[in-house]
Amino acid sequence: MGSWELAVGVLTKAVEAGVGEFVVCGGARNAVLLEVLAKMEAAGKVRVWSHFEERSAGFFALGRTMETARPCAVVVTSGTAVAELLPAAVEAFYQAKPLVLITADRPAEARGSGAPQAVEQVGIFTEYASCDLDSWEGKAPLHLNVELGEEFEIGGEDFAELAVGDFSVDYGKPNVAGLARWLREPSMRGLVVMVGELDVSEQEEVYHFCEDLAVPVVAEGTSGLRELLQHLAVVDADVVLKENPPSKVLRLGGVPSGRFWRDLEELPKVDVFSVCRNGLRGLAREAIVLPGTLDRILAALGEMEEQGDRQELLDGAEARGQRIEEMLESQPDSEAGWMRTLSVYASIGSSVYLGNSLPIREWNAYAQWERQVPVVRANRGANGIDGQISSWLGASADEENAWGIFGDLTALYDLAGLKMLAQVKCEGRVMAVINNGGGKIFSKVPRLEGMSDAAKSWMAAETPVDFASVAKAFGLDHLRVTRADEFDGVEDGGRAVLLEVVPG
Ligand SMILES: Cc1ncc(C[n+]2csc(CCOP(=O)(O)OP(=O)(O)O)c2C)c(N)n1
Known part of the structure; x- marks a missing residue:
């Protein structure tokens, strides 16, 4: 198959899998991919962004996935241009974002030869990207490596019939029985909820869940709920929680940035339960984790009974908040x-x-x-x-x-x-x-x-x-x-x- 047909094939499959946006960086080897994208863009099917620096381009594409909740691809030439995408791939992996890396490669016979711009591209992103579009679930990056010759003849396609595929990530039906049991288990020193980064679509369920439980909460700015949950906020949480560790910590969303989350490594008696998209517990120590999106998981849990502030962590919160206000004013x-x-x-x-x-x-x-x-x-x-x-x-x-x-x-x-x-x-x-x-x-x-x-x-x-x-x-x-x-x-x-x- 010629380079043109190969390029049309891979880009068509990507678009059909839901990739509607591409960030392109120039090079001779990937020129054919850019030419196909120009036709797709002219047909009004895709949005194309143009960059020159592959590391930045990868992160820009990652940013697009944050905004659109859909896959965005970055398209680069062969050689070190591919290696520049590793940081964005790593970041997208831990964020469980559908970043797609489309890399032009030299034909297989150039591998291991030391010929110009022939580097080992196959599998270069290791576990940070899957390499099979057919089995890709969109929960982590995807790497499509395309072997191309430099010569190509532009075909007559107009892509009028090309349809951008639907995209959604399927986390399956959440099994919330374990979480429900864990939440009901009685404890001496009560429960604290730590809320990290959330998708906007997750915010409402998390808000009502915290309100219903009425337990002390540590909500990061990136949760989008920090201000709404102020009345449950453990002010100066890193100090207060270290002095009075609760019996249980429930983490919702991204890994919290505060010191207390790290302190949990040394507090094995605190039971930790994480609910997050990437399904990683976010601590080196033992902890339970339930992968999935919070809107679905919390909705499946149903209404929660109030548990309240067992350790009275919120009692001094107003006074502590006042001291911070005074410091900021002075x-x-x-x-x-x-x-x-x-x-x-x-x-x-x-x-x-x-x-x-x-x-x-x-x-x-x-x-x-x-x-x-x-x-x-x-x-x-x-x-x-x-x-x-x-x-x-x-x-x-x-x-x-x-x-x-x-x-x-x-x-x-x-x-x-x-x-x-x-x-x-x-x-x-x-x-x-x-x-x-x-x-x-x-x-x-x-x-x-x-x-x-x-x-x-x-x-x-x-x-x-x-x-x-x-x-x-x-x-x-x-x-x-x-x-x-x-x-x-x-x-x-x-x-x-x-x-x-x-x-x-
Ligand atoms: C790629 C990378 N290299 C190094 C680090 C380690 N690191 C964390 S914060 C930081 C300094 C950041 O400095 P600045 O942007 O000036 O922010 P400030 O700490 O002053 O807020 C470094 C080098 C990192 N997180 N990522």
Whole structure:
């Protein structure tokens, strides 16, 4: 079969499996795939995004899967271009997202030869991607490796009859009997629910479930329920729960980012039950896990009886919350204070993306509580600082007033991702960079305090960068702020704004 027919075949099958969007990166080997996609796009069947940097392109495609809940493919040429997709594949695997990796390869006889751009592509993503479209369930990435010659003759197809396939992930009928029993088992020190990242479609069931149980809750910003569940929130949860560990922890959704989740490794007496899409327990220790989506699982459980706050964890919550408010008011220019200010503005936008650990933790602790922020996205599958700008732009591509908040190193890591600004909505878009001079999170980890100055400086990786020049280079407006009382929002001039925040 010629390269044209091969390319038509693989792309048609992908579209029929539900892939409606493609992020393409150029190369000679995959040119034929791009030409077929151009015809499919001209027929109005697919949406095509164009990039040049494969690592960023993979994360942009991952962002599209977050937004559309459908597969998105990234199409690259042979050689190291394929290897650049590994970080996004890993992240998509732990998020259980349908990222599709379509890679051009040289014909099989080139393998092992050392010929230009002939690398070992078959199975390169190991367990992070399945390689068989027919048995693919859409719960993890899919890798389609296509052996192609460089020469091809463009065919006459017009793809008028091509139909984009339906896509849904089937988790099967949930078996909730074990969870129901676990929840009913009496316990001395009660139950705490920890809610991590949720799909918007999961939020309502989780909200009512927590309300019915009326147990103490730790809801991450990425759950979209943090504000709605404030009356059940264990304020300063990492400290409070460590001092008073409950008998049982039920985790719903993504892996919680707080310290207490990690402390559970050393608390074997606390029973942990996880319900999440990827079916991984999120702890190295023993824990029960039920894979699936929470809307279906909690609906199958039916109404829950109130269990309440057995350890009175919520009693001091108001006073603790008040102390945090006072701290934020007295230190408005601190990183915490700035997070409060940014959250007030960002919460009016369409969505918020949190780029790395420190903004995520600071948002959880210090963001405003008045207004629900239902769409708070993050890449928490493998917790990398790579590809963050790209995932943000992919996920919010069609949104106005989309906010993203990134650490300075995290932003620098993915500057190539800014290429996509030309293809996404930029009205009211704000990319806030917390410029605290490098990896600040490490100075907040107590166990690293005893390290040498040299090692500490390598950890911090201080990298002074002129963000005004970065903004100029990529066509963003730039605003640098240091004092919260002088900040009254970002003017929407139709271009995205790089808001550089330098905390005091
Ligand atoms: C790809 C990758 N490399 C390294 C790390 C380890 N790491 C975690 S946070 C961090 C520093 C991030 O610095 P910055 O973006 O400035 O954010 P801050 O900690 O100051 O909020 C690093 C290097 C990681 N998570 N991912």
